[in-house]
Amino acid sequence: NAGVTQTPKFQVLKTGQSMTLQCAQDMNHNSMYWYRQDPGMGLRLIYYSASEGTTDKGEVPNGYNVSRLNKREFSLRLESAAPSQTSVYFCAIAGQANEKLFFGSGTQLSVL
Amino acid sequence: GQSLEQPSEVTAVEGAIVQINCTYQTSGFYGLSWYQQHDGGAPTFLSYNALDGLEETGRFSSFLSRSDSYGYLLLQELQMKDSASYFCAVRDRASNYQLIWGAGTKLIIKP
Numbered sequence: 001n002a003g004v005t006q007t008p009k010f011q012v013l014k015t016g017q018s019m020t021l022q023c024a025q026d027m028n029h030n031s032m033y034w035y036r037q038d039p040g041m042g043l044r045l046i047y048y049s050a051s052e053g054t055t056d057k058g059e060v061p062n063g064y065n066v067s068r069l070n071k072r073e074f075s076l077r078l079e080s081a082a083p084s085q086t087s088v089y090f091c092a093i094a095g096q097a098n099e100k101l102f103f104g105s106g107t108q109l110s111v112l
Numbered sequence: 113g114q115s116l117e118q119p120s121e122v123t124a125v126e127g128a129i130v131q132i133n134c135t136y137q138t139s140g141f142y143g144l145s146w147y148q149q150h151d152g153g154a155p156t157f158l159s160y161n162a163l164d165g166l167e168e169t170g171r172f173s174s175f176l177s178r179s180d181s182y183g184y185l186l187l188q189e190l191q192m193k194d195s196a197s198y199f200c201a202v203r204d205r206a207s208n209y210q211l212i213w214g215a216g217t218k219l220i221i222k223p
Binding site: 033040041042043044045048056058059090098099100101102103104105106 | 116120143145147153154155156157160199201203207208209210211212213214215216
């Protein structure tokens with residue numbers, strides 16, 4: 001997980017609360033991603049940013065917003081958390097070729 | 113739409129060889145990746161195949177057949193530390209070249 005720092009590692013929210021997951025990288029890569037992983041499933045892309053100043057929706061964007069604050073930082077916001085958003089969230093980065101993703105250590109989020 | 117199939121669980125013996133298969137259906141295939149994930153950890157990149165054939169990296173090899181929409185990950189000389197989940201992921205034009213992930217194969221290694 002070297003180079004990609006995610007905070008927080010754990011979070012418990014009540015339904016309707018908001019929060020922001022932070023991701024920062026020190027590898028100078030252009031592309032940044034937010035994924036969620038539910039038990040027994042593969043990763044699903046929420047949003048991604050191919051470069052500073054751009055963001056695009058992934059497979060499951062509903063209920064989330066993102067900000068690419070600068071080249072280093074990409075945040076994920078839940079405006080009004082729902083129990084269906086209980087999951088493990090991973091931030092990832094990729095360089096020019098985009099073939100190799102580097103992941104942060106993950107955030108375990110529970111929404112009660 | 114896109115879909116990937118891989119076995120949910122595979123069991124093997126320490127020191128043996130195991131093959132984890134992945135079949136996919138996509139409309140604009142670009143490449144197949146493999147990732148390893150230990151329990152409680154983050155996925156880590158293992159390999160990427162864009163062209164047919166075998167790619168070898170140490171004890172791990174990955175194979176792709178584009179005509180059969182099929183690939184596999186081969187792990188040799190299994191060690192207990194190889195116990196993990198293994199995910200195949202496809203890069204596809206229909207998903208704007210972003211990765212679509214399989215559900216993962218849990219590899220259980222017995223001594």
